[in-house]
Amino acid sequence: MSTDQQTGHATEAGAPFDGRAAIEALMVAPGPPALGSAYQAMTEELRGFLDVLAGAAIDTEHAARLRAQLAQMTSRLRGLEVGEPQRLWGHWTDRPGRGQALIPSYDVPKGSLEASATVTFGRFHVGENMAVHGGAISMLFDDLLGWLLARSDLPPSRTAFLTTNFRAVTPVGVELTVHARITHVEGRKRFLAAELRHGDTVCADAEGLWVELRPGQP
Numbered sequence: 001m002s003t004d005q006q007t008g009h010a011t012e013a014g015a016p017f018d019g020r021a022a023i024e025a026l027m028v029a030p031g032p033p034a035l036g037s038a039y040q041a042m043t044e045e046l047r048g049f050l051d052v053l054a055g056a057a058i059d060t061e062h063a064a065r066l067r068a069q070l071a072q073m074t075s076r077l078r079g080l081e082v083g084e085p086q087r088l089w090g091h092w093t094d095r096p097g098r099g100q101a102l103i104p105s106y107d108v109p110k111g112s113l114e115a116s117a118t119v120t121f122g123r124f125h126v127g128e129n130m131a132v133h134g135g136a137i138s139m140l141f142d143d144l145l146g147w148l149l150a151r152s153d154l155p156p157s158r159t160a161f162l163t164t165n166f167r168a169v170t171p172v173g174v175e176l177t178v179h180a181r182i183t184h185v186e187g188r189k190r191f192l193a194a195e196l197r198h199g200d201t202v203c204a205d206a207e208g209l210w211v212e213l214r215p216g217q218p
């Protein structure tokens with residue numbers, strides 16, 4: 001066995017990286033429950049920090065102080081860097097949000113072909129005019145649909161395309177509902193759709209294709 005220099009994944013000597021096996025291996029929590037709780041609380045704090053920072057008018061001194069504090073934390077974490085399989089970020093598959101702050105936290109049940117969840121975007125995800133950034137909405141759809149598939153009984157797959165329609169401004173700081181479903185499966189191809197609503201208003205919807213990874217495919 002050797003280690004892929006880029007990803008940190010263990011591979012048979014000379015064998016290409018196997019993305020399907022890597023995803024299958026990650027479907028269990030990466031650490032004990034106490035660490036999971038502490039990590040989840042830390043990512044929630046980080047979300048709160050980004051939300052307040054994105055909404056704050058700070059002066060030069062404050063910006064310089066924050067930069068120094070962040071630099072200090074960054075250098076402390078540098079010594080703890082690991083390869084992708086060992087990292088904790090986004091790998092808490094047993095917890096809502098999975099321990100990441102890329103998109104709002106949500107949860108979907110295991111083993112179903114469709115799911116509804118509530119999400120709230122903060123100011124960190126504002127594009128302009130207090131509308132949620134279109135890229136953040138597409139990212140939510142990609143993540144949610146990918147996670148719905150990962151929680152189903154189907155083998156690992158990857159997004160081939162995702163089309164998002166922005167139907168109305170998506171508001172920030174309010175609860176939204178998102179519905180995702182696997183519409184049909186054709187061989188290795190999984191077709192999915194999703195809809196994001198604020199009350200009765202459809203803010204955005206999406207449809208996409210996920211293709212099942214073949215064993216040994218990166």
Ligand SMILES: CCCCCCCCCCCCCC(=O)SCCNC(=O)CCNC(=O)[C@H](O)C(C)(C)COP(=O)(O)OP(=O)(O)OC[C@H]1O[C@@H](n2cnc3c(N)ncnc32)[C@H](O)[C@@H]1OP(=O)(O)O
Nearest residue numbers: 023026027090091093142143146147150158159160161211
């Ligand atoms: C925490 C633990 C892990 C948790 C993991 C889950 C977290 C979830 C949340 C995180 C989520 C994050 C998610 C992410 O970030 S996923 C990252 C973003 N996506 C990618 O990087 C994908 C890059 N592309 C590929 O890897 C390959 O192209 C794939 C694998 C998709 C297909 O390449 P492959 O060589 O395997 O397949 P094929 O070419 O033989 O095609 C097979 C069939 O598919 C049809 N086709 C293919 N492409 C398209 C297209 N664009 N439009 C229409 N059709 C298309 C094609 O015509 C054919 O159909 P047919 O002729 O058979 O009828």
